[in-house]
Amino acid sequence: VEAALVEPQISTLQTKIREDLRRDGFSFCSRLLAELATAQVAHVLGILVNVSELLPESGIPVVQTLVPRERNEVGRNQYSGNYGQGKFPLHSDLAHWAVPPRYFMLRCIVESDDVFTHVLSWAPIVNQIGAPSLRRAVFTARKHRVGCSCLVRALSTCDGLDVMRWDPLFLRPLNATAQEVALAITSSNWNGNIQKILLKYPGDILLVDNWRSLYGRAAVPDNSTQRQIERIYLSEVYD
């Protein structure tokens, strides 16, 4: 890493990413340290979440490779198992966790020209629905874990920060407010607020604030099935 970037460049990069995240809820960098491995790049930017340590029985590695798959190729516990190569709806990653990872980074390994990643800031959603309703909207995880509480709210607080979450697939509304929130998010037209980002070249990264933004994926056309993205979760981004 030190050979690829000198200290002032690392500092400038971290400042840019912090400002992007604060302003937009995501940050895009083109061809960032393309010669390095994804985990090495993530180490430069922040502190990694070790999913394999948190969920040892799941077999999920720290760096996950995402490729377009047909519905019948994977289990229903994955988005591809439900939507195949179709459009993925906007959602928070791991929204059913008690505390979802704060950030995640998507990094292009094999490019595609026409598969956009969609990012929507929670700001217009909070403006439309209102923070009090989001705080009262209680959801439960689709799959119940024995001996654990699976209740989460659309807007909660963790270490003094707002955590906003939504997932149309893995969260089930439990009260009337949650049903109203679900309806408002799914039936409203957010097209004017959605940012469409293309991971076009190997090394392109998209860092998303998972507590302040929703993300989704456009449908994958037949000519883009080779697309390959790596994902890694971060608990903190360096100042």
Add this chain to the structure above:
Amino acid sequence: LNAKVTQHPWSVDALFNKAVLYVGEMERLTADDWRFGLWSSLSLELLARAALANVSPTLLANGKDWRNINYALGNPPTKKGIQA
């Protein structure tokens, strides 16, 4: 800001989320319905438990039962089977 997969049933968040759910049930009824009082009292109990858990979940445990205290500390239940 560490991610967390699950939450203990006696954690502040778990109890408070449940209280919010029960308040919602209460609000679906009119104040003269007997169920309004039921949901109201259940919500109040959960809110009180959440307040105690905010100090420490061990305050919710039966102090004379080490298994109960052990569970409140976040460890798996130690009692095996159901006794008659």
